[in-house]
Amino acid sequence: MIRAMYGVTASTSAATGSTSSFGCAQAGSSGGISDTAGSTWKTTVYDDASGPFYDAAVIEKQVSGVDQTAHWDANNNRRVWVKAQTTVRGRSRTLVALVQVQEHVEFLPKRVIVAGHFDLTPNGNHGYVLTNPDATSQHPVTLRCNLSSSGCANYTPDKKNPQIDPAGAISGQEFVGKDALEDDVKARLKERAIADGKFFDGVCPTDAQLTGKVVWVQGCAVGKYTKNNTWNAPGASGILIWADGTLELGGNSDFYGIVYHLNNQNSTSDILRLRGGLTIHGGAFVDGSAGIDVGSNKVNITYDDNAFIGVSSYGNAAIVQNSWRDITGG
Secondary structure (H helix, E strand, O other), X not given: OHHHOEOOEEEEEEOOOOOEEXXXXXXXXXXXXXXXXXXXEEEEEEEOOOXXXXXXXXXXXXXXXXXXXXXXXXXXXXXXXXXXXXXXXXXXXXXXXXXXXXXXEXXXXXXXXXXXXXXXXOOOOOOOEEOOOOOOOOOOEEEOOOOXXXXXXXXXXXXXXXXXXXXXXEEOOOOOOOOOOOHHHHXXXXXXXXXXXXXXXXXXXXXXXXXXXXXXXXXXXXXXXXXXXXXXXXXXXXXXXXXXXXXXXXXXXXXXXXXXXXXXXOOXXXXXXXXXXXXXXXXXXXXXXXEEEEEEOOOOEEOOHHHHHOXXXXXXXXXXXXXXXXXXXX
């Protein structure tokens, strides 16, 4: 995950009163050390192969001159060891610190659906969208259009056998002129997808590649995934962000998390389509005036609060408390 953020080695000169970098993109150490003025630091990044304690015999092990520890976050736990070396007045110094990327939990509107309009094509008399209300919210189907307008909410209201359960858990003229997520939130999620190797530009990912904490797809004109799949898992949900084109999910499948279409093409059609025996355990968002088409033979979307509280981006990197050590000579 942090592989794209850290280099293997870097050098920097430290001057009095300045900040000397450990050489990684988002981690730093306060300098201002007068006895290092004018010296050059060599910085090396290692995966935390020895855990929370720096064991040089493990971390710096070589076989035939080849390092055995990766110079990136190979175990995907958002932690790496940073080793900095310099020579000051003829004396070598070696410093190490464990650096960890912090996660920033993002706020998502707790709505089972947010879209421009809504179409439910089956005529069955059972629940296709379950909002699972709690003490704080009904988590309703939320539309930007006026519910009384033709083409806004196409489904069969039925209080006895509601297609949207509970009956009446739908509201209109909300999020008008507003995306489901703010631009800064989307930017941070895009950065995470890039860092995690889950950013797809100009290519349609495979079925398996839709699994992930944050997956971002742009430039795929027609995304159609109708085989039987399980994307993510209970307690390990994710968010799939589809920038443009159309996206259809189907088959006897389960998606744990949020499916979010950005509608960058400013369409007014149904650009997110749910088919077959698919169930989204979480929610679905579509920006702008475009719609979502629910057409399944069972529950298509069931609100799951875990999907909304588990979405996070990456924040700053910081030194893990009490991990900084001067290991000169040791």
